[in-house]
Amino acid sequence: MNSAAEDFDRWIRNDFVALNTRLEEAYFAAGTQILHGRPELETVKRRIGREGAELVLRAAEGGSTPSPRPTPSVRPILSTPLLPSMPTGDDERYELLGLVGFYLAACRRHEIDGPQSAAWPLAQLLASSLGVAPRFVFAHQALYNRAVGDTFRTFTSLADERAFILYNGLSVLAYQRTATALRRIAALGVSSPLTAYLLREARSGLDDVLDLGRTLGKTLDVDRFFLNIRPYFKPHRVGGTQYRGVNAGDFAAINSIDVLLGLCSPYDPFYQALLTEKYPYTPPEDQALLRATATAEPLLDAFLRETAAGPLTPQLRDNTELFLTVCRLHGAASAFHHHRLVVPFLQEPAARVPQDQEPEAADLTTSGPPLHVVMGTLARLVDLRTARRRPGADGGARTALDQLRHALDAAPDTHLKPAPTST
Known part of the structure; x- marks a missing residue:
């Protein structure tokens, strides 16, 4: 980062956090999502808007971005040459976009109008050069968030926010570990002894996802x-x-797992x-992985093909059972997230929003659609990942999984014998 961007970063890590925290404590004490008309709080809001706008303008002075990299979903804004004062590396520009995005998100959260428009050109230029949306996303909180003095960037100093970022970020890493293991299986074949190692690695990653979700559910205050x-x-x-707003599922690994397992x-x-x-x-880099999902052969298809080809070898039997365990754990992690995190932390408190706060009630989700539409979409996704049959709907992978389980049950027990221990 250049010196102006470093000043912006210091403000985000210090004054920005203190100002947001002061507002959040006032909102929480009043039991409401936002307060208007209190002069001392309006002063804080104006300070966030003014100071952030000044720092963004300084960071943007004399700089531009490289020629945009078009994507199907993001239209290039400008095509301008790179100037020396603007970060040249993708990671640096993505990090700067996160800083600008933090500021824009705080302005939206506190309903600060006017000053934030000064940040729009820089956000659009950075996003256009990277082929991403011009706002902060969950990756800016979890994976592109450098810690300084043991502390990563947050909006507030609230312990619950730190816990939310920490445990969701760790879950992303665990999902990435699982996806990386599954991607390597195609080159080895589903009956390879090396595949057993990779499937155990995938199982371990999903065990971690479940454990981290349970910890988050116990730690986070609704x-x-x-x-x-x-x-x-x-x-x-x-x-x-x-x-649309931030979603903690905005990373490629979980979709790679969906498709590689054959559940979606x-x-x-x-x-x-x-x-x-x-x-x-x-x-x-996640966009490249999302594109790759279209050409990946599901492991479920490979296991069905090989188990149908002839007698089950001990290695193929063990690998098949490991694969089925990984599928079960992926579904269990998805179901836990939906029923023990999304429902109690979003759907249930949303139902308690007073009727006289209808503008707030209409703005409950981060995705834009009404809450009942979002919940219906998430429930359908859980059904796919758990291979659950729904009345009047496609059963997804359930028939194929049942076929694979039947092949195991019908074959003689040929499990691998444990390796002898040395004496």
Whole structure:
């Protein structure tokens, strides 16, 4: 970063955090999502808007971005030459976009109008050069968030916000570990002894996802999340376009797992729409992984083909059972997230929003659609990942999984014998 961007970063890590925290404590004490008309709080809001705008303008002075990299979902804004004062590396520019995005999200959260428009040109230029949405996304909180003095960037100093970022970020890393293991299986074949190692690695990663989800559910306070964390994730406008809010699932690994296991298909219109919608909200390297899902052969198909080809060898039997365990764990992690995190931390508190706060009630989700539409979409995704049959709906991978389980049950028990221990 140049010196102006470093000043912006210091402000985000210090004064910005203190100002947001002061507002959040006042909102929480009043038991509401936002307060208007209190002079001391309006002063704080104006300070966020003014100071952030000044720092953004300094960071943008004399600089531009490289020629844009077009994507199907993000139209290039400008095509201008790179100037010396602007970061040249993708990671540096993505990090700077996150800083600008933090500021824009805070302005949206506190309903600060006017000053934030000064940040729109820089956000659009950075995003256009990277092929991403011009706002902060979850990757800016979890994976592109350098810690300084043991502390990563947050909106507030609230312990619940730190816990939310920490445990969700660790879950992303665990999902990435799982996806990396599964991607390597195609080159080895599903009956390879090396595949057993990779499937155990995938199982371990998903065990971690479940454990981290349980810890988050026990650690995070429902009211703190709903009143003081979730509002920073709202959709907001950049220039003339409204961009949807932050989703902790905006990374490629979970979709790679869906498709590689064979639980979801990129050719299913429902699932294809999900991939297309999330594409600009993922980091540039994740976009390449999302594109790769269209050509990946599901491991479920490979296991069905090989188990049908002849007698089950001990290695193929063990690998098949490991594969089925990985599928079960992926579904269990998805179901836990939906029923133990999304429902109690979003759907249930949303139902308690007073009727006289209808404007707030209409702005409950980060995705834009009404809450019942979002919940229906998430429930359908859980059904796909758990291979659950729904009345009047496609059973997804359930028939194929049952066929694979039947092949195991019908074959003689040929498990590998444990290796002898040395004496």
